[in-house]
Amino acid sequence: MSAAAIGAQPTRHASAGGAAKLLDRAWRGLLAGLMVLFVVNVALLIAAVAVNSVATRWLGTWLPAGWTLSWYQQSWSDFQLAGILWVTFEVVVAVVVLSLAIGVPAAYTLARRDFPGKRALLLLFLLPLMVPPMTYGIPLATVLYQMHLAGTIWGVILANLIPAAPFVILVMTPFIEQIDPNLESAARVFGAGTGRMFTSVLVPLLAPGILAASLLVLVRTIALFELTFLTAGPDSQTLVVALYYAVFAAGVRAPQSIDAMAMIYMLVTLVWLLIALRFVNPTQLVSRVKEHPVPAG
Amino acid sequence: MSAAALAGRGGPAVAVGRRGFDRALLLAIPATLFMVLLFVYPFLYGLWLSFAPAKGGALANYRTFFTTPDLWPTIGITLKLALPATLINVGIALPIAFRMRVRGRWQRVVTTLLVVPITLGTVLIAEGMLNYFGPKGWLSHTLQLLHLYDGPIRLTHNYWGVLISLVISGFPFAFLLILSYVTGIDPVLARAAATLGAGTFAQFRHIYLPLLAPGLAMCFCLAFVQAFSVFPSAVLVGAPAGPTRVISIAAYQAAFEQYDYSLASAIAMIMGFVQLVIVAAVLGLRGLFYRGPVAGGKG
Amino acid sequence: MRHDFRELKLERVTRSFAAAGGHAFNALDELTMTIRRGEFVALLGPSGCGKSTALNCIAGLLALSGGAISLDEQRIDTLPPEKRGFGMVFQNYALFPHMTVERNVGFGLRMRGMSAAEIAPRVARALSLVQLSGQAGKLPGQLSGGQQQRVAIARAIVIEPPLVLMDEPLSNLDAKLRIETRAEIRRIHGELGRATIYVTHDQDEALSLADRIVVMKDGVVQQIDSPQRIYAQPANLHVAHFMGYRNVLEFEVTAVNAERVELSGGAVRIVGTLCQPLDGRRAVVAIRPEEIVVGTRDGGANSVRGSVTGVEYGGRDSLIEVLLDGGLRLLARSDVPAERGDAITLSIPPERALVYPA
Numbered sequence: 001m002s003a004a005a006i007g008a009q010p011t012r013h014a015s016a017g018g019a020a021k022l023l024d025r026a027w028r029g030l031l032a033g034l035m036v037l038f039v040v041n042v043a044l045l046i047a048a049v050a051v052n053s054v055a056t057r058w059l060g061t062w063l064p065a066g067w068t069l070s071w072y073q074q075s076w077s078d079f080q081l082a083g084i085l086w087v088t089f090e091v092v093v094a095v096v097v098l099s100l101a102i103g104v105p106a107a108y109t110l111a112r113r114d115f116p117g118k119r120a121l122l123l124l125f126l127l128p129l130m131v132p133p134m135t136y137g138i139p140l141a142t143v144l145y146q147m148h149l150a151g152t153i154w155g156v157i158l159a160n161l162i163p164a165a166p167f168v169i170l171v172m173t174p175f176i177e178q179i180d181p182n183l184e185s186a187a188r189v190f191g192a193g194t195g196r197m198f199t200s201v202l203v204p205l206l207a208p209g210i211l212a213a214s215l216l217v218l219v220r221t222i223a224l225f226e227l228t229f230l231t232a233g234p235d236s237q238t239l240v241v242a243l244y245y246a247v248f249a250a251g252v253r254a255p256q257s258i259d260a261m262a263m264i265y266m267l268v269t270l271v272w273l274l275i276a277l278r279f280v281n282p283t284q285l286v287s288r289v290k291e292h293p294v295p296a297g
Numbered sequence: 298m299s300a301a302a303l304a305g306r307g308g309p310a311v312a313v314g315r316r317g318f319d320r321a322l323l324l325a326i327p328a329t330l331f332m333v334l335l336f337v338y339p340f341l342y343g344l345w346l347s348f349a350p351a352k353g354g355a356l357a358n359y360r361t362f363f364t365t366p367d368l369w370p371t372i373g374i375t376l377k378l379a380l381p382a383t384l385i386n387v388g389i390a391l392p393i394a395f396r397m398r399v400r401g402r403w404q405r406v407v408t409t410l411l412v413v414p415i416t417l418g419t420v421l422i423a424e425g426m427l428n429y430f431g432p433k434g435w436l437s438h439t440l441q442l443l444h445l446y447d448g449p450i451r452l453t454h455n456y457w458g459v460l461i462s463l464v465i466s467g468f469p470f471a472f473l474l475i476l477s478y479v480t481g482i483d484p485v486l487a488r489a490a491a492t493l494g495a496g497t498f499a500q501f502r503h504i505y506l507p508l509l510a511p512g513l514a515m516c517f518c519l520a521f522v523q524a525f526s527v528f529p530s531a532v533l534v535g536a537p538a539g540p541t542r543v544i545s546i547a548a549y550q551a552a553f554e555q556y557d558y559s560l561a562s563a564i565a566m567i568m569g570f571v572q573l574v575i576v577a578a579v580l581g582l583r584g585l586f587y588r589g590p591v592a593g594g595k596g
Numbered sequence: 597m598r599h600d601f602r603e604l605k606l607e608r609v610t611r612s613f614a615a616a617g618g619h620a621f622n623a624l625d626e627l628t629m630t631i632r633r634g635e636f637v638a639l640l641g642p643s644g645c646g647k648s649t650a651l652n653c654i655a656g657l658l659a660l661s662g663g664a665i666s667l668d669e670q671r672i673d674t675l676p677p678e679k680r681g682f683g684m685v686f687q688n689y690a691l692f693p694h695m696t697v698e699r700n701v702g703f704g705l706r707m708r709g710m711s712a713a714e715i716a717p718r719v720a721r722a723l724s725l726v727q728l729s730g731q732a733g734k735l736p737g738q739l740s741g742g743q744q745q746r747v748a749i750a751r752a753i754v755i756e757p758p759l760v761l762m763d764e765p766l767s768n769l770d771a772k773l774r775i776e777t778r779a780e781i782r783r784i785h786g787e788l789g790r791a792t793i794y795v796t797h798d799q800d801e802a803l804s805l806a807d808r809i810v811v812m813k814d815g816v817v818q819q820i821d822s823p824q825r826i827y828a829q830p831a832n833l834h835v836a837h838f839m840g841y842r843n844v845l846e847f848e849v850t851a852v853n854a855e856r857v858e859l860s861g862g863a864v865r866i867v868g869t870l871c872q873p874l875d876g877r878r879a880v881v882a883i884r885p886e887e888i889v890v891g892t893r894d895g896g897a898n899s900v901r902g903s904v905t906g907v908e909y910g911g912r913d914s915l916i917e918v919l920l921d922g923g924l925r926l927l928a929r930s931d932v933p934a935e936r937g938d939a940i941t942l943s944i945p946p947e948r949a950l951v952y953p954a
Contacts (some may be wrong), residue, residue, distance in 0.1 A: 024497075031396050034389060035407065042414050042465060043423035044435055052428055060433040102331055105324035113321055121325065124332050130519060132526035134545045135572065136336065136441075138565040139343025140556045143335075149572055162335055165328055223418035230549075244420045247427070247533050260423050266417060273416045282412040283477040443905040488657050489690035493704035493755065499678075503703070507694045587694030587735060
């Protein structure tokens with residue numbers, strides 16, 4: 001039997017010492033409790049938004065006085081959501097396509113070549129993922145204003161590319177590394193030129209990685225607030241930034257209308273998250289640590 | 298994080314030989330150029346701009362920051378939020394991630410649930426908190442029903458609101474990151490320790506903790522840096538005029554309300570510098586621990 | 597925890613796993629055997645045969661789905677691994693990468709609460725036993741594969757376990773080192789006399805090390821016997837296959853006379869020795885290539901004629917493939933040179949042509 005199966009379930013043993021066993025139980029209970037507390041509260045928090053978005057009036061009671069879907073209609077016209085959704089779509093598609101276009105080739109170089117300055121280059125690609133957007137966003141916005149790009153949709157796309165392109169690189173590099181370079185050599189030996197080798201060998205092999213990377217970038221870009229916030233003008237706001245302004249100016253519009261918009265934002269994000277989770281592991285959204293291989297045996 | 302993993306493996310990477318220039322290197326140029334133009338250059342420009350105020354000497358902005366009563370305390374205010382939030386997030390995520398180290402259905406369920414608040418982002422969390430944690434929200438209702446607390450609770454528009462929002466968005470991040478480090482440690486090491494007499498706690502203490510130390514340090518840094526640059530929730534569920542006037546708010550106001558880009562750049566540089574100091578301190582500590590492969594043998 | 601025992605009893609030890617589609621399959625099916633003090637037992641079989649599952653059940657790393665394990669009449673299968681006190685050597689060594697060799701070896705003793713003063717001499721003795729005295733301060737990453745393996749062995753034996761478990765300890769070493777380390781394991785077993793259970797898929801390792809061999813397939817024990825009997829008298833065709841009986845030919849049974857079975861197929865008539873009761877008219881004969889004699893013996897009893905169709909030179913001798921006149925193919929070892937197309941006569945000793953039901 002392979003060693004892989006051993007990890008399947010932890011062994012349960014009956015005869016641990018009494019007090020130690022109790023302590024262990026208590027500890028496990030505490031951890032499970034904390035986890036449940038967290039998940040339940042977040043779920044209720046989301047539910048509160050959902051309930052309010054379909055409430056006629058909801059002031060200080062368990063449930064609202066009545067139910068209605070009219071806030072969605074109102075929200076749609078109040079916040080001009082059609083335009084905002086279109087901008088969001090344009091920004092996200094452009095960011096995904098451009099980040100792949102510059103990220104995948106760079107990842108190929110990093111995966112296949114050693115060259116002087118490689119560590120420095122890696123650091124250059126890692127930094128934008130580690131430095132929070134708020135820290136570099138303000139100098140970036142300043143430069144974009146000087147280039148007359150701030151306030152335009154191109155400014156927003158460029159700003160969002162800064163974390164997106166390195167993210168593609170760091171997802172794709174290990175992915176390319178695990179593709180046997182002999183496959184490329186074999187294609188060359190059998191007469192494929194660089195172009196043919198790329199289209200007939202590399203691209204099909206890279207497709208799953210590219211799909212994963214683009215979904216991850218997509219989900220992250222929809223939710224990325226700070227950079228768009230700092231660089232967008234009135235016509236280049238994405239959904240999350242519009243939502244911020246709506247919450248910020250609470251009181252101007254009915255809270256239910258804001259919550260209806262929040263629900264639309266949530267729906268857009270979660271649909272893509274669900275699609276993404278079919279192809280990637282949840283931990284990939286925050287880290288690029290490789291899943292450790294199952295030990296063979 | 299990945300830098301060591303990427304550079305450390307010799308494997309398939311081919312060293313550039315003497316036979317002239319390798320065209321594959323050209324593939325990295327667009328990305329490099331882009332990062333230099335839009336990441337490195339703005340940073341350097343901002344640094345230069347911070348020393349070139351509209352009036353006063355080169356250090357005028359920094360003098361302004363450290364003498365103006367609504368600017369310099371923002372460092373303390375932000376630290377007072379970011380450090381506890383990071384300690385809570387990493388401190389709770391570590392035992393839970395260790396507990397969930399065995400791959401299985403529960404691990405998948407929990408990671409999927411926790412990725413949701415990360416994906417939704419801070420703005421939506423803030424809006425939800427205003428509903429749920431507000432004085433008329435469900436939480437307040439429940440606490441009054443259970444007689445745990447009488448009168449409306451105040452968990453929004455103050456320090457606690459921002460701290461809670463930092464935990465809601467930061468804990469899943471820390472958990473997923475630590476979990477990926479924990480599952481990266483070959484479980485056969487723990488089994489070997491078990492056959493040598495180590496119980497669960499001893500396995501954690503002697504095997505997992507030392508091997509996790511570098512990853513934990515990295516996780517602490519990333520979580521801290523994120524918490525330190527908190528912005529939307531400090532505005533939306535905090536008290537941005539007072540107790541949660543964090544450093545990002547000060548920088549934002551300088552840039553977009555006073556249009557003083559020079560001062561704003563100076564504040565951004567100070568923000569980056571404080572982050573750097575904490576990160577350097579933590580990573581310096583990391584140097585004391587074992588760093589290397591976390592597998593039990595060759596291959 | 598104890599340091600010695602009379603016998604370790606496995607009774608119908610079973611372990612099942614969930615397979616795809618929600619079914620359960622038995623990776624280990626009712627293993628029953630007794631291991632005596634000081635004995636060296638090898639669990640032998642191809643990958644997936646359940647041998648590692650058996651070892652992990654004994655170590656306590658896997659819970660049983662059924663059956664019992666007892667050490668001198670005391671049930672131990674409910675104890676966690678840390679309470680069993682067996683020493684284990686893992687396939688990939690599983691050395692703690694952040695501890696020096698010395699701390700790796702001393703780990704089990706520290707877990708037993710010994711003082712540094714007690715630990716140091718024991719670790720030194722264990723390291724000198726595996727001839728690594730000079731390497732105590734190094735990290736595992738600085739050692740070669742063979743050295744890492746010896747550290748793993750030292751770590752397992754320093755706690756003076758009643759039983760040492762070894763899970764394919766040599767599979768990551770190259771051929772030369774494997775034979776050296778094998779001799780080392782035999783020497784250490786001889787010096788310490790600790791009962792050892794050794795999992796391997798390599799028949800040579802099992803034959804050269806073990807007092808008794810357990811041959812397994814698909815979770816089921818096929819044969820438990822001494823190396824000599826496993827080699828010469830495989831209990832069934834699976835064991836024969838695994839022990840290097842490379843010629844397996846199917847024949848019609850023409851006569852059974854106690855142990856002697858007469859068989860025919862095509863133009864070939866052959867006499868073999870019955871190893872397992874037959875259940876029909878057809879039977880299978882298993883023969884080792886090295887037990888076929890090239891040339892005629894004893895005036896033609898069990899001799900077959902054919903022509904050489906392939907030669908694989910192997911140094912001391914060659915493996916030749918012979919197409920018999922009846923259309924069957926045989927592999928034989930020959931120490932006389934042969935070439936493709938040579939006409940050849942082969943003799944099969946009747947006592948070495950083992951007959952099993954088809």
